[in-house]
Amino acid sequence: SQQGEEDPQALSIQEGENATMNCSYKTSINNLQWYRQNSGRGLVHLILIRSNEREKHSGRLRVTLDTSKKSSSLLITASRAADTASYFCATDAGADSWGKLQFGAGTQVVVTP
Amino acid sequence: GAGVSQSPRYKVAKRGQDVALRCDPISGHVSLFWYQQALGQGPEFLTYFQNEAQLDKSGLPSDRFFAERPEGSVSTLKIQRTQQEDSAVYLCASSFRDSYNEQFFGPGTRLTVL
Incomplete structure (x- = not known):
């Protein structure tokens, strides 16, 4: 089961514009992370925000x-x-702080020149 | 090494075959994770190692799935008697220590079961 849900599922914008995507989750978390995935570079960590930030x-x-x-x-x-890539939010909700992540289904972003 | 490596990158298996997927984490990384990613979905947690100890295997879908990391470095995910529903990309990730360190992902192994 997936903890997070991203919204929108897909987003198409032009170069220079801003892109905003949202993530909702269900349980209390230690931290939340955003990852990017494209065919060229695989899954790459973007940013981590702690629960008190x-x-x-x-x-x-x-x-x-x-x-x-x-x-x-x-x-x-x-x-x-x-x-241009898929963007995933991932939450660490474990009581053990081992870093087990639960990912959402992702937002597919296409940026056209 | 420069990053997390996985082999093979692609694997085609006939239903019922056993497969073994290898992960080489970043040197010195204590934590190692396996995830399964179905087409169009986000990765789903399978199992976690801290050094050689498998501390969480709650995400393994069935007892046909087995993972090991005997010397606390390289890890192998083994799937016995593969089924079509096992077709997915299997991702390995490592991190320096714990929850507040980013996870570095390998390129994945795409498994197709015919």
Whole structure:
């Protein structure tokens, strides 16, 4: 079973535009992570936000976390064709802090030049 | 090594055959994870090792699935008597230690069971 659900399932934008995708999850978490997957580079870690953090930035990425609503958002600013990929949120909800991740089904993003 | 490597990259098996999938984690990484990813879905957790100890195997779909990491480095995922529903990409990931370290994923092994 998958803990997270991403919304939308698919997103098509033009280069230079911003892309926003959302993730909702069901149980309390230790942290939430975003990963990107494309055929060329496999699954790549983008950013980790801890449960006691509300916002985090990394380059053109901005992640927010609202634990009261059990939701997170990923914003990619000034998108590029190379951002075309599937984006997954993954939650670590384990009591043991081993890092076992539960992934959502992903948002497929297409950035056209 | 430079990253997590997996072999083979592609495997075609006839139903009923046994298969073995190999994962070479990043040197020094304590934690190793196996995930199964069906087409169009996100990865699903299978099992977790801390060094050579298998601490969580709750995601293994059946007793036909077996994983080991005998020396705390290379890991092998074995599937016995493969079934068509086992067709998926099997991903291996390693991390330095625990929950607050990012996981580095290998390219995966795409298994097709005919």
